[in-house]
Amino acid sequence: MIELYSSPTSNGLKITILLEVLGLEYNYHSIDLERKQNHEPWFLELNPSGTIPVIKDTSKSPTKIFSESITIIQYLADEYDIRRQFSYSHNHPLWLEQLQWLMWHAASHEPIQYQLHLYKTFLPSPKTSQGIKDFDYCSDMFENKTRQLFDVMNNRLKHNNGWFVGNCLNIVDIVIFPWIKRAYAGGLGELDDWDELKKWRSKLDGIDSFKRGQLIGVE
Ligand SMILES: N[C@@H](CCC(=O)N[C@@H](CS)C(=O)NCC(=O)O)C(=O)O
Structure with a gap:
């Protein structure tokens, strides 16, 4: 089990x-x-x-x-x-592309978007004026970087028929989806600047197994 x-x-x-x-x-x-x-x-x-x-x-x-x-x-x-x-299996021609996107998410995307969520939602506000200046600097920097990452995803979806790898639902979509679903924690939840990403998010949100998966552990 x-x-x-x-x-x-x-x-x-x-x-x-x-x-x-x-x-x-x-x-x-x-x-x-x-x-x-x-x-x-x-x-x-x-x-x-x-x-x-x-x-x-x-x-x-x-x-x-x-x-x-x-x-x-x-x-x-x-x-x-x-x-x-x-x-895709390890000997499939698209396996390397799948691995590349999984690694891109784990190493380049998630750590940056996580920092944005910290600054926009989870960290306590600073108390001193220098603290506020430093905080705003970091918050803006992580927002800009996350925006660039959203651009990358939007372009990929645009040029790959609405999927990250191949032409159907893949583990890459599954790992990225919860982060895009929670983009509101970084102030980017509307996805107004990223049409393809927005379409992709609602497409996946409509799948029953995605609905069930998002409810597990929620009290
Ligand atoms: N790179 C790890 C990150 C895991 C991670 O940071 N999990 C968070 C929840 S999303 C956690 O357990 N945080 C609790 C803590 O760090 O104390 C992975 O992909 O599994």
């Missing part, structure tokens, strides 16, 4: 959406980040970084336990997307 330790954040939703898209059975273990359950010793044994999502696949011998959303996505695709409906 697949045991998923997670929370309905952008990184957590990538996994519940893929599990629902693949129609897999799994047990969901809700991790309360506000109560810092992810820093409790039992959780740190599963993932010393103290971050969700974490997966434990007890159907394998030995049991597989690991973290990092993109690793989990690639694992689930390799093990359970048997007919390769939503992913």
Whole structure:
């Protein structure tokens, strides 16, 4: 059985959406980040970084336990997307392109958009005038950088028939979607400057398995 330790954040939703898209059975273990359950010793044994999502696949011998959303996505695709409906196999001509977009998301996109969310929504306001100046500088910088990343995605969708890789739903769409869905936390939720990204977001939002995946763990 697949045991998923997670929370309905952008990184957590990538996994519940893929599990629902693949129609897999799994047990969901809700991790309360506000109560810092992810820093409790039992959780740190599963993932010393103290971050969700974490997966434990007890159907394998030995049991597989690991973290990092993109690793989990690639694992689930390799093990359970048997007919390769939503992913390309390692010997497919589009595999490298798929890997490139997964890495682009993990290394270039997500860390920058996350910083924007921190500045626009989650960090406390600074108290001094120098603090406010520095804060605004960083907030503007991360907004500009995130806007550039949204341009990249918008262009890709425009020139690739509304998909990131190939011509149908792929694990790349699944990992990027929760971040675009939560773009409101960075003040960019309307997507007014990115028509293709907006169309893509509503297209995916209309898929039943995406709807189910987004509700898992939400109280
Ligand atoms: N690179 C990691 C990032 C995971 C991550 O930052 N998860 C956040 C929730 S979206 C988390 O667990 N935050 C709690 C903490 O850092 O204390 C991944 O893709 O899985």
